[in-house]
Amino acid sequence: MKRFVIIGLGNFGAGLAETLYRHGHDVLAIDQSEAAVDRIAPLVTRAAVGDGRQREALERLGAKECDAGIVSTGDDITASILATLALRDLDAVSIYVKVISRDHARVMTRMGVTETIFPEREAALNLGTRLSSASVFNYIGIGAGFGIQEMVVPDTWEGHTLRELDIRRQHQISVVAVHDVLRDRMQVPPDPDAPLLQSETLLVAGREEDLERLGQMK
Numbered sequence: 001m002k003r004f005v006i007i008g009l010g011n012f013g014a015g016l017a018e019t020l021y022r023h024g025h026d027v028l029a030i031d032q033s034e035a036a037v038d039r040i041a042p043l044v045t046r047a048a049v050g051d052g053r054q055r056e057a058l059e060r061l062g063a064k065e066c067d068a069g070i071v072s073t074g075d076d077i078t079a080s081i082l083a084t085l086a087l088r089d090l091d092a093v094s095i096y097v098k099v100i101s102r103d104h105a106r107v108m109t110r111m112g113v114t115e116t117i118f119p120e121r122e123a124a125l126n127l128g129t130r131l132s133s134a135s136v137f138n139y140i141g142i143g144a145g146f147g148i149q150e151m152v153v154p155d156t157w158e159g160h161t162l163r164e165l166d167i168r169r170q171h172q173i174s175v176v177a178v179h180d181v182l183r184d185r186m187q188v189p190p191d192p193d194a195p196l197l198q199s200e201t202l203l204v205a206g207r208e209e210d211l212e213r214l215g216q217m218k
Contacts, residue, residue: 161192171206180197
């Protein structure tokens with residue numbers, strides 16, 4: 001079990017807090033809005049009304065030496081900077097910051113945070129990738145130039161096995177899993193000698209440009 005402290009309980013912060021707690025972690029949440037704290041209180045270890053930019057407030061919450069701090073302070077860039085400094089003062093092992101722009105991300109990166117999250121941009125990129133290809137159901141960017149996507153089995157692949165298709169060599173992507181949609185069964189890792197069916201989807205990973213080409217296959 002890890003200890004997380006979440007500063008800011010908007011949609012992003014509250015959703016993250018609830019998810020981490022549901023996975024069995026110790027979750028401490030703080031926000032200056034009493035209503036936001038009241039909503040999340042039953043779903044986390046401890047929630048408090050307070051100023052997450054202040055070390056003392058975080059210390060009272062029990063955030064000393066937490067495994068990770070997540071800063072989600074909305075549009076207030078100054079607040080995210082001050083909250084990050086407060087977490088550093090409390091020896092947070094890792095610090096993640098929700099950002100609202102490229103400039104905001106650049107500032108936080110220069111401060112040495114573990115990772116910046118830009119939900120609106122990431123959601124737009126993922127949706128754009130899905131909409132650009134009728135064969136792609138889901139797409140997730142996983143780093144600079146790489147992603148994972150779920151796609152239908154191309155017609156030309158139906159009845160062939162992964163071993164026969166030699167997808168890694170032919171297309172420079174890896175098939176992570178095969179999802180039997182009709183029976184809702186996920187095969188991880190996939191059987192390389194099982195013929196692919198029209199009722200299945202593939203979870204594939206690789207470079208964005210290779211995934212895009214693959215998504216255009218019929």
